[in-house]
Amino acid sequence: MKEVKIVTKDLTLHYGQKMALNSINIQIPEKEVTAFIGPSGCGKSTFLRSLNRMNDLIPSVHIKGEILIDGLNIYEKKIDVVNLRKKIGMVFQKSNPFAKSIFENIAYGPRINGINDKKKLTEIVETSLKNAAIWDEVKDRLPDSALGLSGGQQQRLCIARTLAVQPEIILMDEPASALDPISTGKIEELIFELKKNYTIVIVTHNMQQAARVSDHTAFFYLGELIEYGKTRKIFTSPDIKQTEEYITGRFG
Amino acid sequence: MERHFELELQKLNKRVNKMGNLVAEQVHNAFDALLRGDTELARLIIEKDRKVDKLDNKIDKLCQSIFALAQPVATDLRLIMSSLKMNNDLERMGDHAVTIAQKIEGISDYPDILAELHMEEIVKMTDLIVNDVITILNTRNTAFVKDIFELALSINEKTHAVTARIIEEMMHKSEVIVVATNLIIVLTAIERLAGYSTNIAESIVFIVDGKIIKHKKKNFDNQEAAAESHIGQGDEPGLDQMLPPISEATPSEG
Amino acid sequence: MRLKNKLIGGSIITASALSVVLILAIIVIILVVTIIGGKDTLSWKFLTSFPTDGMMKGGIFPAIYGTALLVIVMSLAAVPFGAITAIYLTEYAHEKSWIAQTIRFAVRTLATVPSIIFGLFGLGFFIKYVGGGMDHLFMGGQLKWAQPNLLWGSLTMALLTLPVVIVSVEEAIRTVPRELREASLALGATKWQTIKKVVIPGSISGIMTGTILAVSRGAGEVAPILFTGAAYYLATLPTSVSDQFMNLGYHIYVLSTQSSNVDQTLPIQFATTLVLLMLTFTLNLTAVLIRSRLRRRIK
Numbered sequence: 001m002k003e004v005k006i007v008t009k010d011l012t013l014h015y016g017q018k019m020a021l022n023s024i025n026i027q028i029p030e031k032e033v034t035a036f037i038g039p040s041g042c043g044k045s046t047f048l049r050s051l052n053r054m055n056d057l058i059p060s061v062h063i064k065g066e067i068l069i070d071g072l073n074i075y076e077k078k079i080d081v082v083n084l085r086k087k088i089g090m091v092f093q094k095s096n097p098f099a100k101s102i103f104e105n106i107a108y109g110p111r112i113n114g115i116n117d118k119k120k121l122t123e124i125v126e127t128s129l130k131n132a133a134i135w136d137e138v139k140d141r142l143p144d145s146a147l148g149l150s151g152g153q154q155q156r157l158c159i160a161r162t163l164a165v166q167p168e169i170i171l172m173d174e175p176a177s178a179l180d181p182i183s184t185g186k187i188e189e190l191i192f193e194l195k196k197n198y199t200i201v202i203v204t205h206n207m208q209q210a211a212r213v214s215d216h217t218a219f220f221y222l223g224e225l226i227e228y229g230k231t232r233k234i235f236t237s238p239d240i241k242q243t244e245e246y247i248t249g250r251f252g
Numbered sequence: 253m254e255r256h257f258e259l260e261l262q263k264l265n266k267r268v269n270k271m272g273n274l275v276a277e278q279v280h281n282a283f284d285a286l287l288r289g290d291t292e293l294a295r296l297i298i299e300k301d302r303k304v305d306k307l308d309n310k311i312d313k314l315c316q317s318i319f320a321l322a323q324p325v326a327t328d329l330r331l332i333m334s335s336l337k338m339n340n341d342l343e344r345m346g347d348h349a350v351t352i353a354q355k356i357e358g359i360s361d362y363p364d365i366l367a368e369l370h371m372e373e374i375v376k377m378t379d380l381i382v383n384d385v386i387t388i389l390n391t392r393n394t395a396f397v398k399d400i401f402e403l404a405l406s407i408n409e410k411t412h413a414v415t416a417r418i419i420e421e422m423m424h425k426s427e428v429i430v431v432a433t434n435l436i437i438v439l440t441a442i443e444r445l446a447g448y449s450t451n452i453a454e455s456i457v458f459i460v461d462g463k464i465i466k467h468k469k470k471n472f473d474n475q476e477a478a479a480e481s482h483i484g485q486g487d488e489p490g491l492d493q494m495l496p497p498i499s500e501a502t503p504s505e506g
Numbered sequence: 507m508r509l510k511n512k513l514i515g516g517s518i519i520t521a522s523a524l525s526v527v528l529i530l531a532i533i534v535i536i537l538v539v540t541i542i543g544g545k546d547t548l549s550w551k552f553l554t555s556f557p558t559d560g561m562m563k564g565g566i567f568p569a570i571y572g573t574a575l576l577v578i579v580m581s582l583a584a585v586p587f588g589a590i591t592a593i594y595l596t597e598y599a600h601e602k603s604w605i606a607q608t609i610r611f612a613v614r615t616l617a618t619v620p621s622i623i624f625g626l627f628g629l630g631f632f633i634k635y636v637g638g639g640m641d642h643l644f645m646g647g648q649l650k651w652a653q654p655n656l657l658w659g660s661l662t663m664a665l666l667t668l669p670v671v672i673v674s675v676e677e678a679i680r681t682v683p684r685e686l687r688e689a690s691l692a693l694g695a696t697k698w699q700t701i702k703k704v705v706i707p708g709s710i711s712g713i714m715t716g717t718i719l720a721v722s723r724g725a726g727e728v729a730p731i732l733f734t735g736a737a738y739y740l741a742t743l744p745t746s747v748s749d750q751f752m753n754l755g756y757h758i759y760v761l762s763t764q765s766s767n768v769d770q771t772l773p774i775q776f777a778t779t780l781v782l783l784m785l786t787f788t789l790n791l792t793a794v795l796i797r798s799r800l801r802r803r804i805k
Contacts, residue, residue: 054688054691057691082694083694085691090688092685096683096689099707099708108690108693108703109693161693162693185255211320211323212257212321232317232321235317
């Protein structure tokens with residue numbers, strides 16, 4: 001296992017009175033892909049969204065325990081959420097480009113960070129689009145609206161937009177669930193490329209996708225982390241019966 | 253679209269090819285040792301079989317993880333299924349090379365017996381068929397598959413003929429029973445080597461063309477259908493095949 | 507049973523059809539009557555000249571000009587104020603906090619208050635209290651602000667149209683998908699940056715709709731400005747917010763009730779009504795078009 005990037009210690013999360021995550025302990029390695037799988041409502045998305053404190057937006061959420069990123073507890077008072085989110089990019093289930101041009105979508109992050117130099121922005125936009133493997137498809141239409149792109153392209157644009165902020169971690173919440181198989185394949189290939197430089201955590205309903213793209217797999221059920229290990233191991237001989245039942249589709 | 257999964261397939265191909273080359277080398281050395289009565293070389297072969305077994309495990313594991321993680325279909329599915337089977341066949345071929353190596357000592361008391369029985373030819377043919385099939389495995393060129401089937405048929409006939417002669421000898425001279433039995437075991441191993449070679453050839457046809465020819469070689473080529481009747485089964489030969497009556501040594505199906 | 511259902515269904519359909527026809531008929535009658543009555547008088551000259559002969563002849567330019575000034579000043583007051591309130595309600599206030607609920611209750615109540623009450627409020631609050639205070643403080647008791655003028659009229663009208671603006675802007679802001687806000691926040695934007703760069707641009711057409719509806723309402727209302735700024739007749743155009751102004755709606759009222767010879771001014775009345783109708787219709791139509799474009803975009 002490589003260096004550990006994210007560690008959670010007894011992370012417990014409540015929505016009001018309802019417990020959504022129960023004492024999660026996990027170590028997520030750097031520059032590898034970690035997939036969260038499990039049935040709907042098992043807490044995997046909630047867990048993902050607590051890693052960049054997106055759950056802060058929901059007033060009824062209460063969190064106990066620790067999430068350490070590079071050894072720092074991100075729920076400590078002195079942590080600036082805005083800076084934290086710059087370090088931890090997020091790609092959402094539904095592609096959500098802004099109603100702006102392709103260029104401005106990518107430049108959004110750098111601009112809010114105070115980069116306004118046109119030359120610098122152009123450079124960032126090009127690198128980000130290239131790294132998200134969409135440059136060739138959009139390089140001649142950067143001033144066009146991003147809403148004119150296909151669903152798969154939009155999602156890669158959103159990944160490029162995330163890359164433009166130069167995060168260290170990229171969280172992906174079912175990034176391909178709304179896409180056709182070809183676009184899904186492209187996203188998966190992209191994930192494989194991105195892990196050379198980024199720590200990637202992906203939530204997916206699609207077990208095969210988890211199998212294809214991830215190095216480590218965590219199986220969640222009813223707010224608990226049931227099993228966590230190398231993807232190869234989880235998908236060939238999991239240790240726990242529930243995991244086996246879920247991945248083989250025998251889940252009752 | 254480039255697929256990172258391609259890398260896994262390449263790795264698998266590389267390993268299967270490596271396995272093929274290793275087994276071909278083992279077989280070749282086994283024959284060399286057999287013809288020269290070289291018990292030292294025989295010992296080396298037996299030792300080296302561990303390497304074959306290790307590689308066999310590695311390929312099995314790789315196939316398992318590709319099946320589990322990549323959900324292969326079409327060409328990819330055929331490749332992995334066939335790789336698994338070829339790996340199994342190659343491993344058995346390695347075992348047969350070991351069997352031959354193990355029997356060398358038991359034959360070495362009669363240095364001239366192989367020549368007497370004209371076994372050099374069978375050995376050379378088998379060395380050739382193994383070598384050829386590994387070449388096909390490495391190149392994925394199915395153009396010469398037909399030659400493999402013909403060669404296997406011919407080896408089959410010849411081993412059965414020699415086996416019949418040995419049995420006859422045993423009836424007259426009880427003192428040769430030990431060496432004769434060893435020889436029959438070697439011949440059986442040789443026949444199996446030819447049989448597995450055809451299996452591998454079939455697997456490669458399946459990978460490349462997607463055709464299953466193992467139980468209908470008639471469609472593939474009439475001549476091979478004959479070979480199939482004796483050697484196409486793939487697994488260990490039955491008792492009747494080990495010691496076949498002379499009348500059945502010649503193929504009857506066409 | 508089925509027959510009964512059929513009968514009920516049938517009568518409902520008939521009733522709705524009848525009311526649609528009735529409404530359409532009313533609109534058509536109004537239009538036809540005003541067009542027939544006003545078409546001969548309506549001319550470029552009518553729109554651009556002053557009333558003459560004790561408003562028995564001449565044009566209605568001061569009334570158009572005054573109405574335009576009124577809605578401009580009113581929008582300048584109502585739109586920013588309404589938009590900020592709407593942004594606060596949707597983005598900052600918790601749905602269930604007492605302050606948000608109080609504001610919502612106030613907005614709803616404000617929308618139901620009769621417009622004449624606004625006029626009285628304007629008179630009492632703006633003219634007597636604020637204006638009087640200003641005169642006392644700045645003018646040494648000399649009368650300047652404590653009388654009806656454009657500013658007080660516009661502010662009173664702004665109060666009346668505020669609910670329209672707030673509700674339209676709120677609705678527009680809610681149509682900005684949550685995913686876009688999350689995308690912006692996830693990129694490390696602050697809440698205010700998100701509002702400025704994503705939420706407001708995303709709801710700009712809603713803000714425009716709200717403004718136009720407010721303007722349209724303001725252009726047609728008379729009661730709030732009766733006591734707070736509209737003048738019976740002015741020989742000169744207003745030049746500052748402390749001047750009084752003429753207004754289309756009020757002008758119609760004046761012509762039809764205060765004129766020494768109502769019958770003689772009838773063509774002028776019709777033509778003025780036609781101008782007012784066309785103005786409000788056009789504004790409403792624009793608002794409807796923008797709103798439907800916005801709705802299409804959401805789908």
